[in-house]
Amino acid sequence: MKPSKTMNWILPAIIALVVVGFLLLRQRGSLSIEEARRHLKEGVLLVDVRTVGEFQAGSVPGAVNVPLSELPDAMTQKAPDKNQVLLLHCQSGGRSAIAAMKLRSAGYTRVFNVGSFSRAMHLAAKE
Numbered sequence: 001m002k003p004s005k006t007m008n009w010i011l012p013a014i015i016a017l018v019v020v021g022f023l024l025l026r027q028r029g030s031l032s033i034e035e036a037r038r039h040l041k042e043g044v045l046l047v048d049v050r051t052v053g054e055f056q057a058g059s060v061p062g063a064v065n066v067p068l069s070e071l072p073d074a075m076t077q078k079a080p081d082k083n084q085v086l087l088l089h090c091q092s093g094g095r096s097a098i099a100a101m102k103l104r105s106a107g108y109t110r111v112f113n114v115g116s117f118s119r120a121m122h123l124a125a126k127e
Contacts, residue, residue, distance in 0.1 A: 033119075033122065033123050035112075036087055036112070036114055036123045037123050039085050039087060039112075040062075040087070040123065040124060042085075044084065044085040044086065044087055045064060045078065045079055045084065045085070045086050045087070046060060046062055046063040046064070046087045046089070046114070046120065046124070047063065047064055047065075047066050047075075047078070047079075047086055047087065047088050047089075047099075048060065048063040048064065048065045048066070048089055048090070048117075048120070049066060049067060049068045049071065049088055049089070049090045049095050049096050049099040050065070050067065050068075050090050050091055050095070050117070051067050051069075052065060052067060054091065055067075058117075060089070060117070060120045060121050060124045061124060062124065063089075063120070063124075064078055066078060068090070068095045068098060068099050068102075071099050071102045071103060071106075072102050072103050072105070072106035072108070075103060075106070075108070079108070082106075082107045082108045082109060083109050083110060084110065085110045085112070086103065086108060086110065086111045086112070087112050087114045087120075088100055088103075088111065088112065088113050088114060089113070089114040089115060089116065089117060089119065089120035090116070090117065091116065091117050092115075092116050092117075093113060093114075093115035093116045093119075096113045096114065096115065097113050099113075100112070100113045
């Protein structure tokens with residue numbers, strides 16, 4: 001039996017919705033480089049949510065490592081004030097987007113996804 005013309009567009013439409021949803025998830029709560037640098041100059045916490053091994057292999061100067069698997073519980077010691085600004089990053093930005101959602105669900109109000117490790121290194125660089 002041959003699929004109908006209606007069925008031919010359903011799978012591509014579902015794939016497109018998933019991709020758009022993922023991209024929007026990554027962008028939600030993200031900051032420009034200028035905004036992130038301003039926050040860093042104010043002394044906010046830069047949180048690397050990669051694994052301990054990834055963090056030990058290379059990290060942004062001044063960042064603290066709180067792996068995604070330990071969130072939100074581990075943040076109570078690192079950031080007891082749920083209204084303080086937290087800048088999150090991981091290797092590509094996906095895990096930090098998930099971390100931001102977890103922290104917002106736990107009551108943190110000023111959580112921002114910086115995105116990738118390379119973007120975090122760029123914003124932390126002295127210019």
